[in-house]
Amino acid sequence: MNGPHPDTKHPVEGFPQVSFIKNYCTDPNVIIGDYSYYDDPDGAEHFFESILYHFDFIGDKLIIGRYCAIARRTTFIMNGGNHALDSFSTYPFFIFGSGWESGVPAESLSAEVKDTCIGNDVWIGYDATIMPGVSIGHGSIVGAKSVVTKDFPPYSVIAGNPARLIRRRFDEDVIAELLKIAWWDWEPEKVTCNLKAIVGCDLEVLANL
Incomplete structure (x- = not known):
């Protein structure tokens, strides 16, 4: 026996709420490693409903490593949810057209676009929120209901809103x-x-x- 096959959608017999989520992924800008699972009694396909403001024209990626454990209601907010912070107004005039096309913020005033990267063997607890462009290192633990707004190194235990480093695991x-x-x-x-x-x-x- 070499363990469950990574292409198995529901690897735990009689427990369909746990699924290897890469097998549901059809978005080329979402990259999920083997054996990473999502736990949701409503079905693993709902994982992708929790990836918010992820627009193809922006081009940012959500990258999740192997052997990650992701609890129900984990939310990833992507770069499409950002507004220009350094302009006099954060209102996205240009998206409405009808004479407002000139309201595109200068590139220097626009929010930076970065991929969101979750390392390998990361455990993300219930109802956590991962903000755009965040990197979470291998082996880290994200506490339930945490809001992760910045990068954390490998083997971090992080929790809170905004999440802070509680300790290193080793x-x-x-x-x-x-x-x-x-x-x-x-x-x-x-x-x-x-x-x-x-x-x-x-x-x-x-x-x-």
């Missing part, structure tokens, strides 16, 4: 070794063979594979 030397090992990039067979070391925090075994 010592810096352990984090550095885990990032070097990058077990999430292994073939599924290798992950399966070494699950005891991964979940049991046996760094010596993992480092010598």
Whole structure:
């Protein structure tokens, strides 16, 4: 046995609310890694309803790594929800046309467009909100109902509104070794063979594979 196949939509028998969400994705600007799951009793397809203001003409991407656990009602607000902050008005006149076309903010006044990047093995708790262009490092935990407005490094525990760093999950030397090992990039067979070391925090075994 090498674990569930990543192309399986519902990997837990009798528990259809948990789904590997990459298998529902049809948007080329949403990139989801193998084994990342969404937990929603109303169905995994509702995950994509929670990606807001994601317009093709902007071109920003939502990138989610492998082995992520995403709880129900997690919301990703994308760059299309931003308005120009440095103009005298934040009102988007130009989108309405009818003589308002000249109200396009100068590029220097427009909000910066950045991809939203969720690392590998990230756990996002219930009803969390991820703001545009945020990067959350590998192995991080986002507390329920948090609003993440800035980047956080790998193996962070973050919570609150706005979210702040509560602590790092491990010592810096352990984090550095885990990032070097990058077990999430292994073939599924290798992950399966070494699950005891991964979940049991046996760094010596993992480092010598």
